Amino acid sequence: MASGRPLLIPSPKTPTSPEPPPPPLPRIPSKSQNTSISKHSSSSSSHHPPPPPRFPSRRSDSITTSQRDIPDSEARFVYINDPTRSNSPTRLPTNSISTTKYSLLTFLPRNLFEQFHRLAYIYFLVLAAMNQVPQLGVFGRETSILPLAFVLSVTAIKDAYEDFRRHRSDKFENHRTCSVLSSDSQFLPTRWKDIRVGQLIKLHSNDAIPCDMLLLSTSDPTGVAYIQTVNLDGESNLKTRYAKQETLKTHSSSSSSTTAFPTSGLVRCEKPNRNIYGFHANMDIDGKRVSLGPSNIVLRGCELKNTSWAIGVAIYTGRETKVMLNSSGAPSKRSRLEAHMNRETILLAVLLFLVCSIVTILAGVWLHVHRAELDYMPFYRKRDYSGKEVGKYNYYGIGWEVVFTFLKSVILFQVMIPIALYVSMELVRLGQAFFMIQDDSMRHEKKRFQCRALNINEDLGMIKYVFSDKTGTLTENKMEFRCASVLGTDYSNTLTTQEEDDDDDDDEENNNAYTLTEDGQILKPRMRVKIDEELVQLLRSGNKSEKKKRACDFVLGLAACNTIVPLVVETEDPRVKLIDYQGESPDEQALAYAAAAYGFVLVERTSGHIVIDVLGQRQRFDVLGLHEFDSDRKRMSVIIGCPDKTVKLFVKGADSSMFGVIDKSRNMDVVRATESHLHSYSSIGLRTLVVGMRELNSSEFEEWQSAYEKASTALFGRASLLRTVAANIETNLQLLGASGIEDKLQDGVPEAIESLRQAGIKVWVLTGDKQETAISIGYSCKLLTSGMTQIIINSHSKESCRKSLLDAFTMSTKLSAMASNAQNSVGDAGSNKVPLALIIDGTSLVYILETELEEELFKVATVCDVVLCCRVAPLQKAGIVALIKNRTDDMTLAIGDGANDVSMIQMADVGIGISGQEGRQAVMASDFAMGQFRFLVPLLLVHGHWNYQRMAYMILYNFYRNAVFVFTLFWYVLYTAFSLTTAVTEWSSVLYSVIYTALPTIIIGILDKDLSRKTLMKYPQLYGAGQREERYNLLMFIFTMLDTIWQSAAIFFIPLLAYRHSTVDISGIGDLWTLAVVILVNLHLGMDVFRWNWLTHVSIWGCIVATAICVIIIDCIPILSGYWAIFEMMKQGLFWFCLLGIIIAALMPRFVIKAFMEYFKPSDIQVAREMEKYGSLNEAAANTAREIPMTSFANANQRIP
Secondary structure, X not given: OOOOOOOOOOOOOOOOOOOOOOOOOOOOOOOOOOOOOOOHHHHHHHHOOOOOOOEEEOXXXXXXXXXXXXXXXXXXXXXOOOHHHHOXXXXXXXXXXXXXXXXXXXXXXXXXXXXXXXXXXXXXXXXXXXXXXXXHOOOOHXXXXXXXXXXXXXXXXXXXXXHHHHHHHHHHHHOOEEEEEOOOOOEEEEEHHHOOOOOEEEEEOOOEOOOEEEEEEEOOOOOEEEEEOHHHHOOOOEEEEEOOHHHOOOOOOOOOOHHHOOOOOEEEEEOOOOOOOOOOEEEEEOOEEEEEOHHHEEOOOOEXXXXXXXXXXXXXXXXXXXXHHOOOOOOOOOOHHHHHHHHHHHHHHHHHHHHHHHHHHHHHHHHHHOHHHOOOOOOOOOEEOOOOOOEEOOOOXXXXXXXHHHHHHHHHOHHHOOOHHHHHHHHHHHHHHHHHHOOHHHOEOOEOOXXXXXXXXXXXXXXXXXXXXXXXXXXXXXXXXXXXXXXXXXXXXXXXXXXXXXXXXXXXXXXXXOOEEXXXXXXXXXXXXXXXXXXXXXXXXXXXXHHHHHHHHHHHHHHHOOOOEEEEXXXXXXXXXXXXXXXXXXXXXXXXXXXXHOOEEEEEEOOOEEEEEEOOEEEEEEXXXXXOOOOOOOEEEEEEEOOOOOEEEEEEEOHHHHOOOEOOOOOHHHHHHHHHHHHHHHHOOEEEEEEEXXXXXXXXXXXXXXXXXXXXXXXXXXXXXHHHHHXXXXXXXXXXXXXEEEEEEOOOXXXXXXXXXXXXXXXXXXXXXXXXXXXXXXXXXXXOXXXXXXXXXXXXXXXXXXXXXXXXXXXXXXXXXXXXXXXXXXXXXXXXXXXXXXXXXXXXXXHHOOOOHHHHHHHHHHHOOEEEEEOOOXXXXXXXXXXXXXXXXXXXXXXXXXXXXXXHHHHOOEEEEEOOOOOOHHHHOOOEEXXXXXXXXXXXXXXXXXXXXXXXXXXXXXXXXXXXXXXXXXXXXXXXXXXXXXXOOHHHHHHXXXXXXXXHHHHHHHHOOOOOHHHHHHOHHXXXXXXXXXXXXXXXXXXXXXXXXXXXXXXXXXXXXXXXXXXXXXXXXXXXXXXXXXXXXXXXXXXXXXXXOXXXXXXXXXXXXXXXXXXXXXXXXXXXXXXXXXXXXXXXXXXXXXHHHHHHHHHHHHHHHHHHHHHHOXXXXXXXXXXXXXXXXXXXXXXXXXXXXXXXXXXXXXHOO
């Protein structure tokens, strides 16, 4: 990840044109003030003639696709300082942005449209509409709409508040001001939202950039500007952007004159797109066409740094800026429990259909049997005798009455599918997210855990596979130079002393061998680097041997072959200043600090030269050419003009690409020694680079210069030609040496991987590093162990991949058979199992993924305990995740920190971004974000376990709660001639899921804990309960439904038998049933609560009291049916006896089964709870006369996979 910046999207970058020779630049100013690092520039120019023409190749030149001409139909024409002409004939958007989803006019229709994407809402809407038909009215018309209206309103209020916050943020952004050139040639403050394409904008240091601008001029004479993109991609290092030489005009230091920039010209650019690293355009100015590239544009969201001022023309504004085009979030994911819930919802719909069908059939039979009596029956009578003349009621015949009965029964039993469950789930997830965010154990350097997706919290408790990046995820991505091989000699004493003085800042000899003194001030590099004394002595020796000369060239290559920008940082001591190296790659920074530690201090960089303090002597090196790193060449090179008038080419890159361009005929012993050192460095987990050099004579340089100029001005095939130019010059190099850089493991990574392995989670590492480095890191983090059998696949053809996979599968099958035989003979499951590790490289995956070999790879990979993929591309990472996700039901989690991990993160069921050194693209695409890999352990084993247990029970409980109520109504229908009347008031029916029973399940879903954090962290095997879906599965759902039938029967038949000879009215017994149902379901919930607290008590007992109060209030309203019924019922002792009898009879079977299972067949969770209650396992055995069986921990392999 540290090698080469991946694109945000797979769009091509666009090359830039060559730069004419710029004059010398002022030194880089400090972060705190615009002062120079030295006085060298003014003096150096007197000692050196004007430098020859320089043609620096920017990053975009070397890694982009071919330059192509832009057809007029695909081009945007921007007229500089002429916004009116730029916005005609098509008016382009203003710079106003809007991230809101709704307006006042669109909020209601759009919000309702989005909410009704849930089929359950449409179901309840249809039922509410059916209830408005007079023939089908079961409840009051207003009452039937109330539940759906409540749910819709709660969600709408939440969405409105979130959108209001976005609106407030947009308003603040749009009303910021910047300086825009007016018609009278004065820069005047203008609100951002009023900026238009074509206008000239002036920025000052530390100003935010209001839109995507083309740089025309800067305070730097050569047009250099420094940009910080932390708000765009999270990277804090400064980036360089350039104004074209053709747009730079002579200007005074006051830079107040408009002659400092062009006021006319035509920019012909591509239409807006999402590629933040690409820009394709050209400009017609002063009768000349100039090519433009991504190094000439600055994007909205960035900040101008260390540049006094910059002027540019607005190219893309408002919603067409690249940051706005990239503002879409990660794709929505749905949790596994929610998918299962849909399955159970369908089963409930089928059950509802069966119940309604039973009622309908029996009603039809009853009407047929009693058809002769219907004229006189109070409910079904066909004749109206209330008047003087006999009239007729609306009776439509048995056929239509049967149809009406079915539809009315659907309306009556509609709560079988719990509409309140969706709101409850959202509230519970919100509460769970709050506690995850507030967890200090997942806090790193003031960065709290982030929940970016609230709909998959419970999936964290069901993960089976973790796919992890290495650099920046398992490691810190903070590179430290550790050792070097120079001309075949290994200088690695640092490796033996690296831990001796890490915390001793005063030990300059071991930590930093070089500081600068100038005008009484001390300048020293910000980062300390441990050095090798032998190499220091060689560099500082007075002899002029070839070995010393090449050693100096090696360190000079480290200091010069990069794009590092040195900045001066103030310290508390005014006499001491630090040199801070800003670069786009941590590797480059580490090498620059290493060079400084050995006495080659980079103190100044401009677009045309660099200044290096070489062992106390300031020297200026002209940068004649620069070919930056690209993924095809896997190396970078710089051509510099040295003070001794020689021209040298320095090249550094990966060993796989460098040894192909090294002239091995010069000294094979050096090559072999360097290769051996590289292997040693890789085997201990160091990142390696090879450095080579070649002196260029005048003809070679002129030939390169001519070829480069020709390639950079080509209209077609530009990038390919530039790569060819670089490849032609990067040949016949003299091998100088190699470097070893350590990317340290993050704290707690080995322990975290071991905990995940014990939890039954397979950890796969997908990295772009070379195989030796990846294997070494694998051992360091305990991913690989010495007892593992390694299966290594490095193939270069499809057939060899097929054979390797076949051999691997055969070997794994034999090892599994041997382990099974040993298990049968010994009788100890898993004790003789041979752990397997599959190691495969990206070249092999090219021939495997998306072919028929995928299935073979799947068979081999799934029997292995560890999979380590090396040299993989971003899309290959996603392909590996898809390999498991598409073939199994196991939950997958991907974790990474860079843009090359985005596809993997989005492919997995759960994506986690590490907010580290590689920007925020992984975080922006993730579902959750955190600071360290080790936080996976508390996230999954603690919060994931809790979230799954809570949400699984809550869903099942909601199904149970509503089913009990529906079956109670169903029994009553059977005893009332299938007339679909109800004894429960319609208001109690509505309030049942809203007030009577809703709050306790939400509180418990947020707060209940089956086990403590300490126990879950101590016994990772307990995580397997979620992987096996023990808390929520089809079998539990079926048993729960059977339990609801029994409990509803107890609720209905006990009062029926008790009051069968009484004169109690229907309203009174309905109130009894209402109270009985509410008390029963809340006590049922209380039986399953693990940890009681005051909120749990308040919610459960408070809801029971609230139900009684609501029933009393309803019966106190004279206009409602059942006036005063509850008071008449409560006068009788039979009422209270019935309540007690219902509770005992209904809960007794569940209590007996629960006690039996926990005593004779306890689950892992129950055993762990007993351990928490009685202490450790040994203490429980010693202090408890009758020990609860703990088979889970006694033989973990039988219970916990």
